[in-house]
Amino acid sequence: MNVIIHPPRNEWPALLQRPVLDHFTLETAVQEVLNHVKKNGDEALVELTQRFDGVLIKNIRVPEQEIATAAQTLPVELKKAITQAKENIEKFHTAQMQAVIKMETMPGVQCWRKSIGIEKVGLYIPGGSAPLFSTVLMLGIPAVLAGCKEIILCTPPGKDGTIHPAVLYAATAAGITQIYKAGGAQAIAAMAYGTETIAAVYKIFGPGNQYVTCAKQLVQRDGIAIDMPAGPSEVCVLADETANAAYVAADLLSQAEHGPDSQVLLVSTSAAMTEKIIKEKQKQLAALPRRDIATKALANSKAIIVENMADALALINAYAPEHLIISCENDEAIAEQVVNAGSVFLGNYSPESVGDYASGTNHTLPTNGYAKVYSGVSVDSFVKNITYQKLTQEGLKNIASTVISMAEAEGLQAHANAVKVRM
Structure with a gap:
């Protein structure tokens, strides 16, 4: 897991690239x-x-x-x-x-x-x-x-x-x-x-x-x-000095074991906490049955230390993670400033694996930065919405002049006539 300290903003796009095939x-x-x-x-x-x-x-x-x-x-x-x-x-x-x-x-x-x-x-x-x-x-x-x-x-x-x-x-x-x-x-x-x-x-x-x-x-x-576009799984953990290193390390590894093309990203305002998390990650990794897969995924992963929470949030919103875990003090207030993420997990007792299985939210989420424009799967994903309208004779009379004026202004006389003939 590569550690990057206080990267300038012009380097962020390169740092946040996902591993892809040609x-x-x-x-x-x-x-x-x-x-x-x-x-x-x-x-x-x-x-x-x-x-x-x-x-x-x-x-x-x-x-x-x-x-x-x-x-x-x-x-x-x-x-x-x-x-x-x-x-x-x-x-x-x-x-x-x-x-x-x-x-x-x-x-x-x-x-x-x-x-x-x-x-x-x-x-x-x-x-x-x-x-x-x-x-x-x-x-x-x-x-x-x-x-x-x-x-x-x-x-x-x-x-x-x-x-x-x-x-x-x-x-x-x-x-x-x-x-x-x-x-x-x-x-x-x-x-x-x-x-x-x-x-x-x-x-x-x-x-x-x-x-x-x-x-x-x-x-x-x-x-x-x-x-x-829901590709290889990814997680981003935001951790401040109040985070629990063992919990964060476990969350990072839970995504890394998905596959060698998965990516995990740690963003922290604390260099000391980042060091603790990396040490804990190595200890837990050694005991995992899928450690070979996780190790390959971690080779594509990064720990980025930023100067303050404002930079951390800007970095995360630019990355638009599939899963975002906020292991920080005032986690709910911080979450209000997140605009690009598939699903957000708040506090020390909300591991991403709970959302993967049983909390109730859907785990089919946009990856590869698509959380900027896509939502996760929901009932809405399986339906289309049909609109209906019904006008009474009085209703058509009330709206007729509006429709006729607009249709004639657009040069669509037949549209206007469809109202006029009924009047």
């Missing part, structure tokens, strides 16, 4: 995968799964029996944990649903807006070394609440050709029955263009590595909507 090489490789699936459907999925995941799959869709028996293989405590997380996530997201409110903008002119669930959505669940069954809950629950009619889930199979039972159990808990053995860019292609087995959807959700993120951005050019 853009041209990445896009070329991903486009080849998309084209292959688009042209060859299921055959391409089977071939690519064998090439990238090292497993030959016979059935792309997970059979109902395999889904039904998943619960039998899980420990009781894990099933209880998934149930608790589901309840919290469901409670938080249910509160986001809005009732239809009809309003009269002027006498006789009534307007309202109604949320309609997107009919067909696809959920991508990363697999690999850490099958993220928590993401099933984060995406499946708001999709069901929103009223999406067709929800399909794609996730890479393990080396034995099966899906991790916790993923299947979480899918059942969320109300998802269409589950497919497909990962990486090929899964995004299947959901975008459709295959003989997997139906094409209107919008694709879910985090992933740089290949998955690139695939989502490329299919978006073909008119398929995506939730956001």
